[in-house]
Amino acid sequence: MRRIGILCLVLMVVGAFGAFANGQQEVEGLVEFDLWTQADEATNELPYLESLVEEYMEENDLVSIDVADMGTEDLREDFQTASIAGEAPELLWTVNDHAGPFTLARIIQPIDDIWEPIGDNLVEPEVLDDQVYGIPITSGNHLMLMYNKQYMDEPPQDTDEFKQMAQDIADEHGVHGFSYNATEPFWLVPWLGGFGGEVFAADGVTPTLDTPEMVQTLEFLYEIQHEWDFMPAEPDADTTDSLFQEGEVAMIISGDWAIGSYEDELGDDFGVARIPRVSETGEWPQPYTSGKYWMVANHVEGETREIIEDFIHWSLTEERQLELTQTVGALPAHVDVLDHPEITEDPILAGSASQLEVGTPMPSVPQMRANWDAMRVEMNLVLADDKDPAQAAADMQQGAEAAIEDMDIDDQL
Amino acid sequence: MERFTLGFVISSLEEAGSIILGIVLVVVLLQVIAYVVLHHGLKARLALPLTLLVPAAVGLAVLTGYPLLYNVWLAFTNMSLQHISPHVDPDFGVGQFIANIRRVFTRPVLHSEHFFPVFGRTVAYTALQVTFHVSIGLFLAMCLNRRMKLRGIYRTLILIPWAIPQIVAVLTWRTEFHFQYGFVNILLRNFGHSGFFWLSDRMTNWIAFNLVNIWLGVPFMSVILLGGLQSIDPNYYEAAEIDGATWRQRFRNITLPMIRPVLTPAAILGWIWTFNMFNVPYFINARNFESSDILVTALFRAAFEYNRYGFAAAFSIVVFVILLIFTVFYVKISGLELTKKASQKMK
Amino acid sequence: MSSSHQVISHGSPLSPPTRRELIARHGFFNWFFRTARGDAPYQRVLIHLVLIAACVITVYPLTRILSVSLRPGDALLSTTMEVIPENATFAAYYNVIVQREFLIWIWNSIIVALSGSFIGVAIAATGAYAFSRWDFPLKVPALIFLLCTQMIPAPMMVVPIYIIAANLGILNSWIGIIVAYSVQSTPFSIWILKGYYDTVPYELEQQAMVDGSSHLGAFYRIILPLSTPALAIAFLFNFTQAWNDWVLARVMLTNDLYYTWPLGVNRLQGQFTTLWSEFYAASFMISIPVLALFLASSRFLISGLTLGSVKD
Incomplete structure (x- = not known):
């Protein structure tokens, strides 16, 4: 024990002198930049990105890319903090809703010229003020109906059938018929779309939450929670996920990020379909769709920018996009790959793609955050039987308006 | 586990070792300078205790003194998302401070x-x-x-x-x-x-x-x-x-x-x-x-x-002041002996 | 439960009576409820019961963490209550250690937390001594200022600290994070140590100084050894603060070779998905070094010296 201690001490002292003696070697002409990502370790997305970067650096000796990964919210906060300090990373791989605040803060730059040469191959970019700010890497990140084939052969087509089916399964098998993450308004918006509502007016920034459609949506969520008897109490992400993996619930609503682990867990019993039509309106629910996008920091210019342009183009070829889909399971941004048999013949990916068709792009304006928070609070109060839907919708609108007012967004800047 | 190698362990020990050594050297140096200046230069009676306090004081000045001042500065601005970029400076002034404080309460x-x-x-x-x-x-x-x-x-x-x-x-x-x-x-x-x-x-x-x-x-x-x-x-x-x-x-x-x-x-x-x-x-x-x-x-x-950075900074200052008042008050009523003993016993 | 500790032979001819003798002398009831000196046996039983209950409450979540980490799949919640799940597997442990850089995270955390707390406690130990033994101008305001530093909500420190670190060029190196950790808990350590030094009588140092020791010599030879419990508490506190820190590490370290465990483990949590079994396996393993440190330090938490030497 003591010997180890002495050894450590000696190493430290030696190192101390070594560290002072040895300066950093510079490689002539080396272009270095930082890439921040919120890619998930859980979905293989991060390992994929890391291997992508490795490969690019092997092909280009004079490029060195440093990848740092962090949580979604952390990336937003830290990118803002780093921009205040003037130390922001050059390139981002992140979700589309970050484009809104970053554009408003003027910490990312328009990249129309990078988009132009490859635009025809890809799905829509992230456009704000008529300029391209984000180039798509994946599309999707959307909610869909997932079901366990042990309990049903065909998924329900509309909400009336859905409720009856869920109840029958619950009665017959003693499991829950349905569960979803009832704490997050991300799970409310598909239904709102199905009832014909939208969170913003046509201008894209004025909240429209106090509407009959919102009241109907809240009533619907309340009904399946309290008036039927097929849902678990206090359903949230963890409950839903655990129950589905253990085969204790027949249907859930979850996102494409979970597909991989459910395929592993349930095997052939796992099915994916569109969220059933709302019987009252006959419309499909419209989950928000987004995806991962490349964004370039404001200060990037010159040679670094050229390298980044090359890297982005290089990363979005058909072959790499296909590889991305195969490793990560997310739908690609490349339109040709979307029609690839790899996707159309895979029932799960095809189901996910079919849901994507009726999805609606998630607003990326910063005002959306005020909407999310207002919806989250009131939705939870309704589900806790603490407030009636009409009152909740009114309070949502008021909360969102107040928050937006306090955000001090100045159109003049 | 690939990257956890003996080389990694040794190099990290080296880096940590040099840092600790460096910090110790700097601390000792600071103290010696402080002592020489205080004791021999200024002939201060309290040279020893002040010397003992120097390292903590320097560290705290950098790592909490500055952030504290920074927050005070923020509270006097309308810093928000639109002012993050180095090209758009936030407005600074007493008026902003009053506006921020008023918002906290209204x-x-x-x-x-x-x-x-x-x-x-x-x-x-x-x-x-x-x-x-x-x-x-x-x-x-x-x-x-x-x-x-x-x-x-x-x-x-x-x-x-x-x-x-x-x-x-x-x-x-x-x-x-x-x-x-x-x-x-x-x-x-x-x-x-x-x-x-x-x-x-x-x-x-x-x-x-x-x-x-x-x-x-x-x-x-x-x-x-x-x-x-x-x-x-x-x-x-x-x-x-x-x-x-x-x-x-x-x-x-x-x-x-x-x-x-x-x-x-x-x-x-x-x-x-x-x-x-x-x-x-x-x-x-x-x-x-x-x-x-x-x-x-x-x-x-x-x-x-x-x-809402400016607003949040004003908010944190309000919270800070409340805690400060409470602490001073509590120290008074709890009769915490912060000084009495020392003056009695040590000369 | 017994008072057998007290039966340790003191080499004196009058060794205390054994439990059996006492029961024989007073009868069980009187012995159990009315022993006059020290704790009556029934009190000891009660105390043990209370402590066992407290331990059950404190340990319980750890068993849940263990349980989740052993589950196949990534379910956080379980519909069953058993600690060792069906099909228990160590796969998550294997994945965390072999496929991820868990050992790097832990190693970095150990280095950073140990270095930070050694330096931090050393700085605070001398600083607190100055506060305890001398009066100087602005002493009370200075003490209160120390407390104030704890009043700034942590999230508000992030931006300014990042700016300093960026300007000093110490992002992604250990110098920044170690210095930050040393200073972070200094106010706490100074307060606790000052409180403890205050309970040590001045006569002890004065005696030593009369015997020819310098003031600092008296501090190192008399006060420090007497204050081991407080030093141990300060060290433990510094260590756990640095060990668990996420706010500072997040902004100062982005290179994954420098990752401490909170940053590494955070990778396992995605926006909507979390690798729960790996997350909990890592958490379980992370708790172990801290527990080992607590165990190892427990003999320092008990001051043997004060009890004997501080009789006036």
């Missing part, structure tokens, strides 16, 4: 609640928590403060909440409070109660978050107080026992006064930490009920989720 903190209800709840929660932490902590410490079997084991096990990463502990508790599958309700059902909606009901959610915070706060307090109890000479108790003092008299006349030098700072720090506790209220309240928010979680949301 606008809802988040959605509907204003400053004072949230503040009142935060104070109530803090008072409740510190009372529980100190009383349960002292009770456990007194139980442990004796020669007994298994003492080492108890002491270690009681510290477990402090050893588990806080966020993990809180997430674990959140699942244990689930209506259907959580242990708490399962236990209640064994006693014939149907259980509570700990997560989705506003009132019980507040209770759940308090319970978790007690679980988290008691161990630390009990160890600090055990340290205090250890410093009491057992002869006092023996003498009191021979004089026929009751249990209560011994507690009142020996234990409490003797551990006060340790108890008071611990209680003040406990108060401040509880007031600023973030993880428990933030994570137990997954449904974002305003009724379970305390000032610091509300502040966090204001600063980072809405990017």
